[in-house]
Amino acid sequence: MKRSIVLIVDDDPGVRDTLETILKDCYETVSVSNGLEAIEVVKSMPIDLVLMDINLPHMDGFKAMGEIKKADNDVGILVVSATDNAQKAVHALNIGAYDYIVKPFETEDLLLKVRRYADKLSLKRDVLFLKEELRKNLGYGEIISRTPVMRKVFELVKKVSATASSVLITGESGTGKELIARAIQRLGPRKDRPFIAVNCGAVPAELMESELFGYEKGAFTGAHATRIGKFEYADGGTVFLDEVSTLPLHLQAKLLRVLQEKSFERVGGNREINVDIRVLAATNINIEEAVKRGRFREDLYYRLKVVPIELPPLRDRKEDIPLLAEYFLERHCKKCNKTVKGISGAAISLLSQYPWPGNVRELENLIERLVVLAKDGSEITCDDIPLEVVCPEAETLKFGGEVEDFRKATRAFERRFIINILTKANWNRTLASDIMKVHRNTLLHKMKELGIDNLHPSRRGRTRIAGI
Ligand SMILES: Nc1ncnc2c1ncn2[C@@H]1O[C@H](COP(=O)(O)OP(=O)(O)OP(=O)(O)O)[C@@H](O)[C@H]1O
Ligand SMILES: [Mg+2]
Structure with a gap:
């Protein structure tokens, strides 16, 4: 380096x-x-x-x-x-x-x-390096991470993309399952063939069969002409079945046959249709539980997870937060045609401490909002970060009625106040305590009590970047 x-x-x-x-x-x-x-x-x-x-x-x-x-x-x-x-x-x-x-x-x-x-400088260089790499590998998608666990995922994606094996991608909502599925397609020999994504949870069960397999003319009232389904559209390419656990049982059987024999019949037809497709599936619930409760076929489960890929939640790979934040900042600045100077180290630390229940999607949405609201040429600081991110427990305040509300409100205020002053003083505690007119020890004690003591930007670990 x-x-x-x-x-x-x-x-x-x-x-x-x-x-x-x-x-x-x-x-x-x-x-x-x-x-x-x-x-x-x-x-x-x-x-x-x-x-x-x-x-x-x-x-x-x-x-x-x-x-x-x-x-x-x-x-x-x-x-x-x-x-x-x-x-x-x-x-x-x-x-x-x-x-x-x-x-x-x-x-x-x-x-x-x-x-x-x-450290801050080296993060900036990492981002520049990564952008350069992305530019060079335009077809590689834009999945960003520098954590060892995600690097393993990337290696797996590269390996599996060369094959036609089924892949089951698991992970909480917003962890990047669809992005990974698209990368598998893009890196493999099917890259110029269709990639058809079907959200099994969003299509009503009664329409799902014709959506996936198509129907013959006259199959049901209103079927005036033959229509092909997603599996036929995707011939030669990939079908991505999102929220696959919600697929009704009778369609699970039909899907199993597609996986095993590469054939099916359209609704209302008896002609066998042969297709060459690769199936990628994703779920954010534990399918094994669904199998135990008889809601998901065990044989299909094993057939789908020939290669399992598990995406960790963002709170378990916090080192990615600064990098993703900078990346989304740049992306949304471009989209909104805005110049934002950057995100301050202390604001990054705040973002790194939040547990991100909505994972990368939630982080991206927040950065987009911050860009939209930011003044041209300004820097995003702790003041801009919404209260629910600075102090997640303050969220409960909105609902009121709890006995300890006053304590929570005071805590949320103290936290925000101290972080603001620390930011102004560039995390120099002696200076911050001078500005606040309290003894340095009082400040240190409060920081510990409010969990701010480990927010200091220099306390964050660093690892190398990887991206595919
Ligand atoms: N590692 C990453 N690098 C860059 N962007 C990411 C990364 N992971 C996720 N994203 C972005 O976060 C958003 C959510 O990702 P995606 O839709 O793939 O999540 P998901 O796991 O399929 O979520 P859901 O279960 O809710 O469908 C997308 O805008 C995606 O581009
Ligand atoms: Mg998805």
């Missing part, structure tokens, strides 16, 4: 040496002693991050920061100041620094703050 380049700006050679020693294991470093040189370096080299002293000769640090941002708005600035002054810190954040640290500092504290920006 490319190492980030850090520019150290300090007039004290001792401080420059110390910073270089602390950083050299993980980062490339360049050092200068004043603001003018710093601006020159930023203009001539791809600097990722600047560690900026404020009291500098010739030009003060704040002025130099303005010029540096003008030269490269993407560069991250961490102010390393000798004065512990909340107002100066807030000023630094207002003019574009992402954080503030006071000299003398603990090595760990400094590394944490540098890593926080470097």
Whole structure:
């Protein structure tokens, strides 16, 4: 992985040496002693991050920061100041620094703050890399994940796409079952043949048979002409049976025959129709339970799940949330012709903490809504995230009537308030407690009590991206 380049700006050679020693294991470093040189370096080299002293000769640090941002708005600035002054810190954040640290500092504290920006940068690079990969593999679909469990799914999809075996895709609603089914089709030899999706739950049972198998002229009142069904349409291609568990029992028998003998009769006909189709099926309920209760044929179940693919819910692959959020942001910005600068680290952390009962679909819908509501050129911050995502337990408030409502309301307010201030202070707790006018320990205690302590953007783990 490319190492980030850090520019150290300090007039004290001792401080420059110390910073270089602390950083050299993980980062490339360049050092200068004043603001003018710093601006020159930023203009001539791809600097990722600047560690900026404020009291500098010739030009003060704040002025130099303005010029540096003008030269490269993407560069991250961490102010390393000798004065512990909340107002100066807030000023630094207002003019574009992402954080503030006071000299003398603990090595760990400094590394944490540098890593926080470097992680964000590396996520940005991952997204760019992934977009590039997607562009190169346009036919590969747009399924995004960097979690090991989904990478295994991708490998399975690639392998199974080359075969004609039936695949049963299971997973909660919104986990991407249909997307996976389409990828299997797209990656395989049937890619130029039809992909016919049938939602078994959405078609009334009495119409289902003619929908799937077609009917002969005169099969029933109103059947004025022969009509072919989905299985005939899909000849040579793929039929995707969504919510397959809802298929009535008598049609399950007919489907079994299609799978075994590749033949069926249209409704009201006795001519055998032969087809070459691949069947992919999906369900968001546990079919084994349905088999036990006699609602689903056991032989069909085994026939469908020759290759089972299980999609984990989004809450079990939280590392994907930042990546998916950025991806949907870009997609919906394009769709709405809008420019949104990005999603702040703290807002991403909030999204990562929510359990997403509606999975990826729910996340996509939220991002779409945020894009629609966002001002052009703005950044999405914690303020924009709806209360039910910030504090899911506050949802119950809407229904009222519970004894502990007041406690819940207070908790929801406290949580939101503290997250807002922490965001303003870039998750610098000392600074946040100064702004709130409470003792730092009180803030730390509250953060723990409200479950905000692990929301800090730098606490998130990272793994490599994969996408198909
Ligand atoms: N890994 C992913 N990368 C990008 N987009 C995804 C991913 N997973 C799901 N989506 C998007 O989320 C939405 C829901 O996906 P899909 O329709 O495939 O889910 P599903 O499991 O079939 O849901 P349901 O059970 O409700 O039918 C779609 O818009 C899809 O494009
Ligand atoms: Mg679906």
